[in-house]
Amino acid sequence: MVKTIAIDSIKMERVVFKHVSKNYYLIADAYNGKYIKTCTQDFLKSCAGSLKDTIQINNKVLGINGNTELLSYIGHDGLMDFELNDTFVNTDGKKRDCIILPVLAKAILLLI
DSSP, rough: EEEEOOOSSSEEEEEEEEEESSSSSSEEEEEGGHHHHHHHHHHHHHTTTSSSEEEEEEEEEEEEEEEEEEEEEEEGGGGTTTOOOOOOSSOOOOOOOEEEEEOHHHHHHHHH
16 A cells, blocks of 8 residues: 545545556545445546546656546445436547446345
């Protein structure tokens, strides 16, 4: 782990990891569970390239959100609880790989 950054009451914390021998970074944002819809919208906007940002770590500027080639969402599948009426269209023509790994809480609870 390179750095932990407290953000605000919606996006509570950002954690930055770096591969031990390569120039690869993983940047993870932890959202407050009350704002899962905002988290989902931010992820989809990032995938579409309409939400972009950068951070500076050790004099190096790193792209985050839509300023990266790979995005991942790991957590509660909020779409079980709400609908999004927004349309998320690629705004900059760049291809991004996206991974969605929803928590299987309901399936696990049904097995117990």
